[in-house]
Amino acid sequence: MLLEEFRNRVESLRKLIVARNAGALLLSRCCNFAWFTFGARSHITLNSTEGEASILITGDRVYMITNNIEKQRIQQIELDESLLGEFGFLEYSWFEPFGERRLVDGLVKGKILSDTGRYSSEQVDITPMRTLLSQSEIGTYRILGRECDEIFSAIVPNLKSEMTELEVQGLFYEAMAKRDIEPLLTLVFSEDSTLRYRHNLSRDVKLGRRGFASICARRRGLIASSSRSFTFEEADDVIRQHEQNCYVDAVAIGSSRPGVKLSEAFERLIEAYEKVGKAGEWKFHHQGGIAGYLPREVHANLKSDVSLREGNAVAWNPTIRGTKSEDTVLIGNEENSILSFPEESTWPSLEFEVNNKVVRRPALLVIG
Numbered sequence: 001m002l003l004e005e006f007r008n009r010v011e012s013l014r015k016l017i018v019a020r021n022a023g024a025l026l027l028s029r030c031c032n033f034a035w036f037t038f039g040a041r042s043h044i045t046l047n048s049t050e051g052e053a054s055i056l057i058t059g060d061r062v063y064m065i066t067n068n069i070e071k072q073r074i075q076q077i078e079l080d081e082s083l084l085g086e087f088g089f090l091e092y093s094w095f096e097p098f099g100e101r102r103l104v105d106g107l108v109k110g111k112i113l114s115d116t117g118r119y120s121s122e123q124v125d126i127t128p129m130r131t132l133l134s135q136s137e138i139g140t141y142r143i144l145g146r147e148c149d150e151i152f153s154a155i156v157p158n159l160k161s162e163m164t165e166l167e168v169q170g171l172f173y174e175a176m177a178k179r180d181i182e183p184l185l186t187l188v189f190s191e192d193s194t195l196r197y198r199h200n201l202s203r204d205v206k207l208g209r210r211g212f213a214s215i216c217a218r219r220r221g222l223i224a225s226s227s228r229s230f231t232f233e234e235a236d237d238v239i240r241q242h243e244q245n246c247y248v249d250a251v252a253i254g255s256s257r258p259g260v261k262l263s264e265a266f267e268r269l270i271e272a273y274e275k276v277g278k279a280g281e282w283k284f285h286h287q288g289g290i291a292g293y294l295p296r297e298v299h300a301n302l303k304s305d306v307s308l309r310e311g312n313a314v315a316w317n318p319t320i321r322g323t324k325s326e327d328t329v330l331i332g333n334e335e336n337s338i339l340s341f342p343e344e345s346t347w348p349s350l351e352f353e354v355n356n357k358v359v360r361r362p363a364l365l366v367i368g
Helices: 002-019 030-036 071-078 083-088 099-107 133-158 166-179 191-196 236-255 262-275
Strands: 024-029 050-058 063-065 088-092 112-114 180-189 210-219 222-231 287-291 313-316 328-332 347-354 358-360
Touching: 002 024, 002 050, 002 133, 024 030, 024 099, 030 050, 030 071, 050 099, 063 071, 063 099, 071 088, 088 099, 088 166, 112 191, 133 166, 133 210, 133 222, 133 328, 166 180, 166 210, 191 210, 222 287, 236 262, 236 313, 236 328, 236 347, 236 358
Parallel strands: 024 112, 063 088
Antiparallel strands: 024 050, 050 063, 180 210, 210 222, 222 328, 287 313, 313 328, 347 358
């Protein structure tokens, strides 16, 4: 199945090359490299946007171009064995300043497309292709989402109010590393931070009475975003607000259906804020959007002129000052599937009816 999906991917890109009257396409962004190779890593540091290897697609060949440091690792570790024969591997010395360009110029005469604009090429955006997930990618995403939920369920019930945000962040780093998950983002919010910041970079501050944690977890290039909230004492006002926050999230999830514009789902989200008496809260934090090989491939707003499709993933993250709700969701033909909060989760849940479908959201976990 993977080989067939890969060849379909190559054919789609060749059609793009022909449509633009070009001779080749060069992919160098890490997200596109991972997408094209079904999860291979061209990056060294986690925050890289352009990697140490590129893909060159011509009318009849597919080349992997990299330096002599990375070639062996990519061949032996990163690529699925079934795909090795699909590539011609080209290598240049790491100290050669224009090694990649020399190899590209030797293979292609005329117009080149690229995802970076390097070498005076015509830059193209393949986000619509990248965000339509194949069956192999969906399988990877389901496992990653389930494991994110398992990590939350293992760590959060054992938290103590005197622990600091940084201590808890370390627990998430360790848990993800043990599962071969790259921690692109781990934000831990103490009670103090939930009231101060919508994006809190974990600090040496004690958790206090309550808080939440958010992660962006990457495996095989795909990124699952998820948050869980907790409290060490029952407070009706906090529980009520968390439920209101989850309702907003549920409406956004339930409104994210094939054929619906992202802007239309965003409008439903704004209406949900208004319905729970929290009008305007959406203005203080971005609300999420289409997910995949970036934490947010397309951010949702009132002008997001993108129609959602079966096979897209979305991750909404509505916040009300002090609370947050977030998970990664696969858009299906008949119904959506919450990848990072699966049905078998042991985390307590809330249920909301949206468009005649039940949408489950993680409840506020009372620890104690």
